[in-house]
Amino acid sequence: MTATVPATVQDQPATANAAIERSAAYYRLKADVEDFYYHEADLLDERRYRDWLELLAEDISYFMPIRRNVKFGQQAARENTKRGEGISWFDEDKWTLTKRVEQILTGVHYAEEPLSRITHMVSNVQIKAVRPELDGLRELDVTSRFLVYQNRVEYETYTFVGRRNDTLRLTDSGWRIAKREILLEQNILLAKNLTTFF
DSSP: OOOOOOHHHHTSOSOOGGGSOOOHHHHHHHHHHHHHHHHHHHHHHTTOHHHHHTTEEEEEEEEEEOBOOOOTTOHHHHSBOOTTSSOEEEEEOHHHHHHHHHHHTTSOOTTSSSOOEEEEEEEEEEEEEEEEEETTEEEEEEEEEEEEEEEETTTEEEEEEEEEEEEEEEETTEEEEEEEEEEESOSSOOSSOOOOOO
16 A cells, blocks of 8 residues: 655645645545555454554554543643653553554453454544655644444443544555554543553
């Protein structure tokens, strides 16, 4: 899967979404990003975890903060835990994500034996910023919404809903996820475990 950033889009500086011109090139780029996300969802739903790891940049930051209930007006400063400070659901890199995959693929993972049935749905994809080539790299800041349905054994079902803030990097092999922040719309985890990937 080879991707390109159209010249009319790539030459724009990193900018807010509203300032990005809605040209044909923009919509082609957006469709390309959406196809990338649908491909990623297929890999996860088909349990092709090693192939999914190939979509991650070597320097990926994969972070899911814990959401807190705070007083009105304090949301921006205090609602989400900060990366590298305190605790979070995930604060991982490529090595830890690879180890999680390897653990699941042993077949003796206590929370994934038998394996869960999972469906990822992705929507509301928006390109928020386009950074032109820098040191041979081109990056996009992209937001999206997700709904992940998980069914385990006979009766356990969980639904995860939230938002993702991604940085996608264009490489010779296509798009790679360089940064992912996952905002789960739950304050208390309602599932027994958190083994799925977002």
